[in-house]
Amino acid sequence: MLHLLWPIALSISLGCLAGVGGYTFYYGQGLSYLSNDPAACVNCHIMREQYDGWLKGPHHAVATCNDCHTPHNFIGKYMAKAENGFWHSKGFTFQDFHEPIMIKPRNSALLQKNCVACHERITAEINTHPGDKMKMLDCVHCHREVGHGPVR
Amino acid sequence: MPFFKRGLALWHYVVLIAVTTVATFGVLLLYQNIVARKAEATQHVFRVVDVDENTVDPAAWGKNYPRQFDSYKRTVDIERTKHGGSDAFQKLDADPRWREIFKGYAFAVDYREERGHAYMLKDQDETERVTHFKQPGSCLHCHAAVIPTYIQAGLKAGIPAGPENREAQIQKGFEELCAMPYADARKLVAHPVTCTDCHAADSMDLRVSRPAFVNGIRALARSDYATPHLPSIERWRKEGRKGDYDPNKDASRQEMRSLVCAQCHVEYYFKGQGKLVTYPWDKGLRVEQIEAYYDEVKHVDWKHTDSGAPVLKAQHPEFELWSQGIHARSGVACADCHMPYVREGAIKVSNHHVRSPLLNIAQSCQTCHRYPEAEIRSRVEAIQDRNQSLMDRAEEAVVALIKNIQDAAKRGATDDALKGARDLQRKAQWRLDFIAAENSTGFHAPQEAARILGEAIDYARQGQILALSAK
Numbered sequence: 001m002l003h004l005l006w007p008i009a010l011s012i013s014l015g016c017l018a019g020v021g022g023y024t025f026y027y028g029q030g031l032s033y034l035s036n037d038p039a040a041c042v043n044c045h046i047m048r049e050q051y052d053g054w055l056k057g058p059h060h061a062v063a064t065c066n067d068c069h070t071p072h073n074f075i076g077k078y079m080a081k082a083e084n085g086f087w088h089s090k091g092f093t094f095q096d097f098h099e100p101i102m103i104k105p106r107n108s109a110l111l112q113k114n115c116v117a118c119h120e121r122i123t124a125e126i127n128t129h130p131g132d133k134m135k136m137l138d139c140v141h142c143h144r145e146v147g148h149g150p151v152r
Numbered sequence: 153m154p155f156f157k158r159g160l161a162l163w164h165y166v167v168l169i170a171v172t173t174v175a176t177f178g179v180l181l182l183y184q185n186i187v188a189r190k191a192e193a194t195q196h197v198f199r200v201v202d203v204d205e206n207t208v209d210p211a212a213w214g215k216n217y218p219r220q221f222d223s224y225k226r227t228v229d230i231e232r233t234k235h236g237g238s239d240a241f242q243k244l245d246a247d248p249r250w251r252e253i254f255k256g257y258a259f260a261v262d263y264r265e266e267r268g269h270a271y272m273l274k275d276q277d278e279t280e281r282v283t284h285f286k287q288p289g290s291c292l293h294c295h296a297a298v299i300p301t302y303i304q305a306g307l308k309a310g311i312p313a314g315p316e317n318r319e320a321q322i323q324k325g326f327e328e329l330c331a332m333p334y335a336d337a338r339k340l341v342a343h344p345v346t347c348t349d350c351h352a353a354d355s356m357d358l359r360v361s362r363p364a365f366v367n368g369i370r371a372l373a374r375s376d377y378a379t380p381h382l383p384s385i386e387r388w389r390k391e392g393r394k395g396d397y398d399p400n401k402d403a404s405r406q407e408m409r410s411l412v413c414a415q416c417h418v419e420y421y422f423k424g425q426g427k428l429v430t431y432p433w434d435k436g437l438r439v440e441q442i443e444a445y446y447d448e449v450k451h452v453d454w455k456h457t458d459s460g461a462p463v464l465k466a467q468h469p470e471f472e473l474w475s476q477g478i479h480a481r482s483g484v485a486c487a488d489c490h491m492p493y494v495r496e497g498a499i500k501v502s503n504h505h506v507r508s509p510l511l512n513i514a515q516s517c518q519t520c521h522r523y524p525e526a527e528i529r530s531r532v533e534a535i536q537d538r539n540q541s542l543m544d545r546a547e548e549a550v551v552a553l554i555k556n557i558q559d560a561a562k563r564g565a566t567d568d569a570l571k572g573a574r575d576l577q578r579k580a581q582w583r584l585d586f587i588a589a590e591n592s593t594g595f596h597a598p599q600e601a602a603r604i605l606g607e608a609i610d611y612a613r614q615g616q617i618l619a620l621s622a623k
Contacts, residue, residue, distance in 0.1 A: 006165040013172040020176055024183040045193040045498035093185050099495060100519050151520070 033085060034078075038065045044092050046101075053149035068114050068147055069107065080110065106131075108138065115139040192497035205353045208297040213347040217356075219496055224504035227268030233510045235536045235593040240264045240275070249547045250588075252554060253581060256457030257465060258285045266591075269506055272296075273344040282334060288427035289337025290330040294416035297346035299361045302326050305340075319366070326363040330427045350412040358408035359400050362415040366399075368431025369411070373397035377436030381480040382407055409485035414471035417486075419586075421451055437472045439586050439604050443579070459557035460567075461574035466585035473590045477597030489516045532595060539587070539594025542605040546584040549612035553577050556619035565622040573622060576615030583608035 025031075032040040042051040054060055059068070069084075070077045084107070091097030103111065109131035116123055116130070119139075129135035145151050201215045214221030232239045243263045244251050254260035262280035266272075276282055276295040292298050302325030307313060309328055311321045329337045352359040360366060372385070374393070379385045384403040388394075399411050419442060423430040435441040443464075452462040474480050479489070490507065492515040493500040509516035510532060513525045521528055557573050583604045587594060594601035 006160070006162065010165055010168050010172075013169050013176070017172045017176045017179065020183070021179045024179050024186065027183065028186045044189065046495075048498070092189065093182070099514060102518070102522055 033081065036064055036066050041065045044088070046092060050101075050148055053145075054147060055149070057145060057147050057149035059147050063118075063147070067118075068111055071110060072114070072117060080107075105133070109136065111140065112136060112138060189498075192499075195497055195499055203347075203353060205348055206300050207348070207353070208300055208343050208346045210343065210346050217347075219499070219501045220504045223494075223501075225270065226505040227270040227507070229268060229505070229507065231507070231511055233508045234533055235540060236265065236508060236591060237511075238266070238268045238507065240267050247547070249551050252458070252551050253547065253584075254465075255554075257454045259465065261285075269345050271344070273341070277338075287334040288330055288422060289332035289334055290422050290427045290429045291334060292329060292337050292341055293326065293362060293364055293429045295344065296341035297343040297349060298329070298341055299348060301340045302329065302363070305329060319363075322361060323363050327426060327428060330422070330429060331425075349415070358405065358412055360408075360411055360415055364420065364429040364431055365411075365415040365418070368418070368433045369399055369414070370396050371431075372433040372437065375434060375436055377433075377438075377441065379475075381475055381483070382411075406483060406485055409487040410471070410474075410480075413486040413490075417468055417470035417591075419467055419469035419472055421446070421453070423449075437475045439472075439583055442469075442472070443582055456554065456577070459554045459574060459577055460561065460570070461554075461557065461577040461581075463578050464582045464585070466582060466589040469586060469590050470592065470596060473587075473592065473600065474596040476600035479596075484520075488519075492516045492519065535595055535598045536593040539598065539601050539605070542602055542609075543584070543588060543594075546580070546587075546605045546608040546612070549609045549616075550577070550581050550584055553580065553612045553615045553619065556616045560619045560622045565619075569622040570619065573615045573619040576611045576618065580608045580611035580615060583611070 029040070029043050032043065038051060038054065041047050054065070066077070070080045112128055112130035116128060116139075126137065128137040128139070140146070197216065199216045201212060203212050203216065207213065210221060210224060214224075227238075230239050231237050241264065243265060244260070250263060251260050254263070258281040261284060264275075264279065267275055272295050276291060281287070282291070292301075299322060303318065303321045305325030305328040306321030306323070307325075309324050311317055311324045313321075329340070347353075349361065350358055360369075369385075372379070373388055374397075382403070384399070384407055385397060388397045388402055399408065403411060418431050420429050420431050422428065432442045432445040435445050446464060451464070453465040454463060455461070456463050474486070487502060489509045491502045491504060492509075492512065494503045494515055503512075503515070510529060513528050517528045518525070553573070554577065557570060557577065560570060560573070587601050587604055587608075590596065590601075
């Protein structure tokens with residue numbers, strides 16, 4: 001029997017890790033982050049303002065968080081979710097993010113691409129150069145309230 | 153130990169178990185963190201002690217509102233910004249021209265930068281303008297938690313009791329205390345600014361009580377001065393000017409977030425023998441409208457020692473200057489920049505650590521202006537540096553005028569011959585002091601501040617021409 005002691009101990013500890021890890025994932029609503037539902041983005045109270053604003057914003061009827069903030073293709077979308085998810089989790093866990101929350105250049109370019117993706121017709125004559133630091137035009141610089149609702 | 157021959161060696165097991173132990177430990181830490189974040193999202197205010205209109209000690213309120221009280225307590229900070237802050241340095245030493253400009257008045261003896269809210273009563277106890285000069289009880293209108301004291305004094309003077317007579321009680325007590333010597337009135341108060349100065353005790357709604365402000369804002373409402381930044385006054389006028397304008401009933405919450413500050417951060421004078429604190433807004437809030445009011449009531453703060461001019465002293469007209477600026481016009485309230493909302497856990501509270509926005513650029517400015525902090529700071533400092541250089545020129549001009557009038561009088565020029573130059577000193581000095589005494593180094597309304605200083609320079613130079621040719 002003695003020769004089984006170590007394998008059994010290892011199995012128990014691995015089982016505990018899997019169980020605790022699984023429960024934590026469930027408790028943190030981990031699966032919801034794979035969805036398109038804006039309610040998932042407000043799991044963390046930190047996004048409440050953005051969510052409340054979106055409910056009152058003009059794009060509320062036509063676009064969810066993902067429509068503007070993640071690429072419109074499968075791979076890109078989940079890459080963006082993974083990347084931002086990591087930084088959001090880190091910031092929220094350690095409370096070390098900048099307030100007020102400001103969009104990073106990379107996400108800003110992504111957002112810009114998504115504006116153009118839907119509004120192609122009206123912006124066909126404007127080249128907005130998303131991602132080009134020198135040339136990018138930023139729709140939301142002026143149209144700030146379309147996604148997150150009235151500013152004041 | 154034969155059983156280790158098959159499969160893994162002992163140390164493999166030990167390492168694997170150690171690793172899973174550490175990982176499990178880490179996962180539980182994360183779990184606990186998620187629990188804490190979820191708990192944050194359900195926090196509320198708990199009223200643990202009963203407080204009411206007569207509770208003047210902020211610490212008692214702090215038991216129910218610990219977040220607000222904690223940040224209020226931090227107004228003891230001593231911190232300099234480029235042009236201001238809360239460090240009580242002696243401005244007379246930093247810029248000796250003010251000794252000359254204020255000659256013959258208490259401000260020539262002691263003119264220190266004011267510290268934060270927590271020190272407002274202590275600063276007044278300590279300034280040589282109070283210890284070396286006779287001052288009335290009027291000063292306490294803004295430097296102490298004085299409203300319950302006013303109510304007591306009002307009741308004692310025979311105003312009927314009851315909450316419906318609150319305003320009359322306050323007004324009467326206010327008149328009583330203003331007429332007392334400072335030392336006697338000082339014994340009746342114990343605390344600097346307190347919660348009920350801005351909040352109603354039962355609902356914590358914003359509310360104004362200070363009688364000089366209530367009288368002043370009503371006089372302003374009765375005038376025809378346009379107030380696009382205070383829509384409730386314009387509405388009251390449009391609806392037929394019925395009764396008195398009452399900010400506590402008529403003003404929006406956003407307007408109240410400025411009006412509670414305007415109870416004190418304003419220009420004032422002590423009216424008549426009763427030394428009643430009065431805000432000179434009958435004609436409007438602009439510098440020349442206040443001046444016209446003073447000219448009409450023939451108010452003179454003191455006669456300048458060197459020049460003999462009948463001059464005025466301006467007192468921190470923050471509300472008046474802010475009213476001329478773009479932020480006011482855009483509906484931004486004092487509290488938006490000086491008491492910005494801060495997140496604590498999942499709750500937002502307005503930061504009661506009232507101070508310069510330059511010490512808190514992220515929360516004060518970036519909420520609307522999404523630029524890097526360094527960029528915002530340099531924009532503000534550019535405005536303030538320009539204002540400061542104009543102010544320096546205006547000081548030079550006023551000092552030069554004082555000297556020319558003094559020389560002309562020594563030459564034997566009559567009072568009649570010098571009247572024009574002295575009147576121009578009053579005009580120039582009033583404008584210069586209006587911007588110098590205002591605590592934003594021009595930022596609250598940059599263009600208006602520049603206009604006022606430009607006029608100050610012009611009037612001073614015009615006065616010199618008269619003084620130099622006076623017979």
